[in-house]
Amino acid sequence: MKQKVVSNPLDKLPEILTRNIEKNLCVCNEVPKKVVINAIANGAETIDEVRELTFATGGNGCCERQVKRLIECIHSIELEK
Numbered sequence: 001m002k003q004k005v006v007s008n009p010l011d012k013l014p015e016i017l018t019r020n021i022e023k024n025l026c027v028c029n030e031v032p033k034k035v036v037i038n039a040i041a042n043g044a045e046t047i048d049e050v051r052e053l054t055f056a057t058g059g060n061g062c063c064e065r066q067v068k069r070l071i072e073c074i075h076s077i078e079l080e081k
């Protein structure tokens with residue numbers, strides 16, 4: 001896991017990815033999207049790391065694509081710095 005922290009990831013994500021931030025991204029385990037974004041911004045780089053930190057994707061894995069997309073977006077922001 002990366003040590004670097006992305007500050008204010010919400011300001012840099014496309015608007016479509018910041019919608020419904022208070023709602024559960026992972027419905028199976030009731031994990032809000034903001035919790036997943038925070039975990040990624042604080043260094044989680046893989047779906048496994050996000051699952052360890054938040055339990056998102058730990059149900060039947062139906063939200064893996066969304067989590068993967070957030071990982072790609074948030075860590076690409078970091079590279080742009």
Ligand code: FES
Nearest residue numbers: 026027028059061
């Ligand atoms: S919604 Fe996340 S594992 Fe099903």
